[in-house]
Amino acid sequence: MGSQNFITAQVLERVEEELRGFRQAAKARVAFLIDGNGQLLGQAGDATKVDTTAIAALTASNMAASKAIAELVGEEKFGGVLHEGEDEHLHLSVVGGIAILVVLFDAETSIGLVRLRVKNTTKNLEALLIQGAEEGVSEEEDLSPFAEITEDDIDQLFL
Amino acid sequence: MSFINYSSREINCKIVYYGPGLCGKTTNLNYVYQKTNPDNRGKMISLATETERTLFFDFLPLALGSIRGFKVRFHLYTVPGQVFYDASRKLILRGADGVVFVADSQVDRLEANVESLENLRQNLAEHGSDLDKIPFNIQYNKRDLPDIASVEEMNGLLNPRGVPVVEACAHTGEGVFDTLKDIAKQVIMELKKKENT
Numbered sequence: 485m486g487s488q489n490f491i492t493a494q495v496l497e498r499v500e501e502e503l504r505g506f507r508q509a510a511k512a513r514v515a516f517l518i519d520g521n522g523q524l525l526g527q528a529g530d531a532t533k534v535d536t537t538a539i540a541a542l543t544a545s546n547m548a549a550s551k552a553i554a555e556l557v558g559e560e561k562f563g564g565v566l567h568e569g570e571d572e573h574l575h576l577s578v579v580g581g582i583a584i585l586v587v588l589f590d591a592e593t594s595i596g597l598v599r600l601r602v603k604n605t606t607k608n609l610e611a612l613l614i615q616g617a618e619e620g621v622s623e624e625e626d627l628s629p630f631a632e633i634t635e636d637d638i639d640q641l642f643l
Numbered sequence: 644m645s646f647i648n649y650s651s652r653e654i655n656c657k658i659v660y661y662g663p664g665l666c667g668k669t670t671n672l673n674y675v676y677q678k679t680n681p682d683n684r685g686k687m688i689s690l691a692t693e694t695e696r697t698l699f700f701d702f703l704p705l706a707l708g709s710i711r712g713f714k715v716r717f718h719l720y721t722v723p724g725q726v727f728y729d730a731s732r733k734l735i736l737r738g739a740d741g742v743v744f745v746a747d748s749q750v751d752r753l754e755a756n757v758e759s760l761e762n763l764r765q766n767l768a769e770h771g772s773d774l775d776k777i778p779f780n781i782q783y784n785k786r787d788l789p790d791i792a793s794v795e796e797m798n799g800l801l802n803p804r805g806v807p808v809v810e811a812c813a814h815t816g817e818g819v820f821d822t823l824k825d826i827a828k829q830v831i832m833e834l835k836k837k838e839n840t
């Protein structure tokens with residue numbers, strides 16, 4: 485899976501707006517988008533009780549493993565992946581070749597409705613990310629935080 | 644591949660600890676986890692067998708502070724060292740900004756080190772990356788044990804390029820933060836280089 489190495493405030497805003505709309509329509513608890521390397525790109529819903537950093541790292545690896553397994557049996561990729569729990573369920577789907585949509589849901593909704601909404605939303609998210617990559621980083625945003633960095637700056641890090 | 648979030652002003656980098664089975668990769672991450680202020684680290688995840696051999700990876704997210712208004716975060720991963728987990732190693736290696744090679748200093752593990760290093764070079768190449776060009780260092784671990792090779796001998800076998808080397812005893816933590824600090828520095832300096840081109 486390919487990945488992009490930045491997200492701008494504007495693109496993040498559009499992504500999260502799409503995620504909010506999706507969450508409402510699918511009646512999901514939390515929805516978030518991560519890139520293929522497990523970086524969190526955006527989220528909607530109350531994620532305070534969810535360790536999004538850990539989930540992002542695990543789901544990205546999980547999807548990478550699924551894809552590798554699919555290739556071994558001659559499929560290009562597997563579609564959505566569902567993890568069913570007692571109360572909470574997790575649905576994972578690829579967004580183009582560039583990101584992963586993670587949906588956490590419970591008995592408020594059904595897997596049928598989630599799958600239905602995921603279909604549309606993954607397409608929209610893919611378009612937003614591609615558009616964002618084309619727009620790039622504006623000069624205003626690109627403050628080049630690292631261009632002027634010195635060894636002293638690095639020594640100030642906690643290590 | 645480093646990732647910049649301009650909205651939250653965060654930069655994330657990925658470091659992978661590589662090396663033969665039982666060389667001490669997981670021990671390195673465990674020590675970093677134990678010695679880091681809980682405010683600066685997330686949960687450590689270890690996907691391991693019942694005998695504590697890494698099955699898929701260990702993962703430890705660290706927040707190192709800020710540089711010029713950007714929060715710097717490092718995601719540390721270890722690979723499974725056992726030879727037959729190669730498919731998993733390849734997946735974990737993808738997108739690495741820097742690699743630490745943990746070598747086992749015991750004489751009877753010299754060959755395993757050489758094979759693992761060769762395996763690292765190949766797997767990087769499959770991702771279109773070159774071991775001679777990326778941020779990279781080597782930790783000579785288990786210096787506390789009796790039957791170990793000299794640093795000169797290990798350099799001859801594993802380090803023709805003369806990358807930074809740290810002698811360590813990951814068990815007690817000796818050399819663990821020196822190794823991490825060195826690779827962090829290399830990764831950040833590489834980001835600087837990229838921005839200046």
Ligand SMILES: Nc1nc2c(ncn2[C@@H]2O[C@H](COP(=O)(O)OP(=O)(O)OP(=O)(O)O)[C@@H](O)[C@H]2O)c(=O)[nH]1
Pocket residue numbers: 662663664665666667668669670671695696697698721722723724725784785786787788811812813814815
């Ligand atoms: N004496 C000594 N033992 C060490 C040292 N570092 C690690 N060990 C021991 O070596 C064994 C293996 O360490 P791990 O950290 O699990 O090795 P690993 O590289 O993660 O192994 P895999 O997960 O199989 O790839 C453990 O029993 C450690 O306690 C060291 O510096 N000295």
Ligand SMILES: [Mg+2]
Pocket residue numbers: 668669670695696697721722723724
């Ligand atoms: Mg291990």
